[in-house]
Amino acid sequence: MTSELNIGSSTTRQHRPGRGRAAVSRAFSLATAGALMIGAGLLTACAGHGYSSWPEVNNWDSAGDDMNVAPSPEAMATALRWTIRRFPPVANPELGREYDEPLVINLPPMLRQNVAEDVLRRVGGRAQLATASNSGPDSTLPTYHVSRVLIRGANAEVEIIRPVLTIGSNAGGTRLYQAVRLDLLGGFSPWRVTGHQSLAVGQASVPPVTLMENRADASGFSPEERRAREQRLRDQLPGAGTRHSTPSTAQPAVNEVPAEPRAVDPAPVEPRAVDPQ
Secondary structure, eight states, X not given: OEXXXXXXXXEEEEEOOOHHHHHHHHHHHHHHHHHHHHHHHHHXXXXXXXXXXXSOOTTOTTSBOOTTSTTHHHHHHHHHHHXXXXXXXXXXXXXXXXXXXXXXXXXXXXXXXXXXXXXXXXHOTTEEEOOTTTSSTTOOOOEEEEEEEEEETTEEEEEEEEEEEEXXXXXXXXEEEEEEEEEEEOTTSOOEEEEEXXXXXXOOOOOOOOOGGXXXXXXXXXXXXXXXXXXXXXXXXXXXXXXXXXXXXXXXXXXXXXXXXXXOOOOOOOOOXXXXX
């Protein structure tokens, strides 16, 4: 902006900072601040998109109990892997030695088969999913149970019930277990354990074992629903079901009266010509 000053007969032009440039600067500052606020809100929303609880928590009605969706599988796998390494199922664990023997992991019952296999892959080692062959009454494989999962955005709490072999068994001869509660931090980075609390040995409530063959498939169909669907498909195949005989269109035979023989008239005999003597 330029103003004119009249001094005597001469005119002096004085330059002043333009108001337009200041307005543009203020608008740019406001836009930047707004973008930063929106970005921070989006980051918070993304980091806290997972709110789930299993078992269901009464005062968290907005939190679902479906552990099939992220980030629950990764948090469970991280907690299981850490607990197995920190508390291996041996009587005299050696510090820093990796446990390389078979063991069983028991996951929440609503996990579908494909999600359970993904958790198993993340746990690694020689872990196995619970099946009828490795979790029966005669099985001796140690089992690690996931008994509680709380996901609160970038924070999680997972409770793992581990077998205790350093003490032995209780008076009834059953294996002793201990609950280990782990605090995890994740969000935009891989989940990691930030702290843990070990509860009293023998006081843990071990959840029922959910066998792999009893889990729903990737489409959410239970074993009963799968069997019913397979039966419906078999019933739709050509020739399936009860076969009905097609009634015959042939007319029943009618007893016919035998026809009487028809008399045939003999053919006339022509007279024979006789030669004269």
